[in-house]
Amino acid sequence: MNQLIPTNEIKEKFEAISLNDDNIVHCEINLNDGTIKDIQRLDICYDEIALNTVNNELCFSVKDKNVINFHRINLKTFNQIHAITLNLNNYFSSEELKEESHYSKLIYLNHQYLLYFITKRAIKYAQPFYQYIFLVNTTTGEIKILNPILPIGDNLLRLDILKNIYLSNNNHFLLLKTGRIQAFEKQSMYKKVDLKNPYYDHLESIYLIEVSSLIDQQNFDNAKSIALLNYSRTSDKLRYEKNILSYVLSDFNINNQELVKHDLLVGKVSKFQDDQLIQDYLNYEVEIEPSYYHYISNLFKQEKSESFILIDDELVFDLKLDKIS
Structure with a gap:
């Protein structure tokens, strides 16, 4: 099924x-009459994509045997640039390279730089998820392996969430979260944890790092710790909107929940323990009705030729559209 971003x-x-699996299309959608029209199209089997609407760019990677090719597209002109090539033979063993599959994540930084996370090994208990983090300079062709160590003792190879966020003063940050475990899983784990040997991914960290600092220093030493949560605490529904970073913090030791809000512009932290407020926050995706929802609900009921998944940040909707020329 097609994704619409x-x-x-x-x-x-x-x-x-x-x-789609074999194309990238810049298109125009009319929710009133339920149609979609191609503006510009690129037929290619891509691997990962990184879209940045602030800079009107789409970056993507294409795997060809043991080579990863990175490309950029200007969304206004749709001109494709083959930016740089990463040769996996230089980083992985022959045994690892025998496996066709891999896990990767592509992150847009700016017009010059990308971050690329990759592993070629199977997921295994007690080892980080990724093997390498590459800083890719698409202007000079330089590719550098980044040290994944974060301040206060965590490791970004354990990456769970990574997002670009822009404050209202135009400061550009990366939001980083480690610990590939969901809140309900961690709560279940807590009940039977071995304090001397806790589950490897028990640690969750939330960090912010200014993109300009990451590029200048080419490491994560300047990442600011927002939260460091061990086996007895967890975060849920991490969300950023209008300078505010929010999440629900659960402390299993005292059976307590609170909604934490960081105002990143002024550096203020607010905490709320109102049960209804917390529940409303956790049910955000279910309860919210965006301004365009009446169009979506109508299209969901109609018989249209093609199905799409519309992804609007944390909101996901199914809809059907007719293609027009």
Whole structure:
């Protein structure tokens, strides 16, 4: 099924990138009449994508045997640039390279730099998820392995969530979260934890790092710790909106929950323990009705030729659209 990622505000008519296994399409959607029209199209079997609507760029990777090719597309012109090539033979053993599959994540930083996380080994208990983090300079062709160590003792090879966030003063940060474990899993683990040998991924960390600092220093030494949570605490529904970073913090030791809000612009932290407020926050995806929802609900009921998944940050909707020329 096609994914639709908006490149501007979703309203009656908006533009989006349509992603399928073998093409990338810049298109225009009309939610009122339920149609989708191709503006520009690129037929290619891509591996990972990184869309940045602030800079009107789409970056993607293409795997060809043991080589990863990185490309950039300007969303206005749709001109494709083959930026740089990463040869996996230089980093992985022959045994690892025998496996066709791999896990990877591509992160857009700016017009010059990308981050690329990759592993070629099977997921295994007590080892980090990724093997390498590469800083890719698409202007000079330089590729550098980054030290994954974070301040206060965590490791970014354990990456769970990574997002670009922009404050209202135009400061550009990466939001980093480690610990590939969900809140309910961690609560279950807590009940039977061996304090001398806790589950490897028991540690969750939330960090912020300024993108300019990451590029200048080419390490994560300047990452600021927002939360460091061991086996007895967990975070849920990490969300950023309008300078505010929010999440629900659960402490299993005292059976307590609180909604934590960091105002990143002024550096203020607020905590709320109101049960209803916390429940409303956790049910955000279920309860919210965005301004365009009445269009979505109508299209869901109609018989249309093609199905799409519309992804608007944390909100996901199924809809059907007719293609027009």
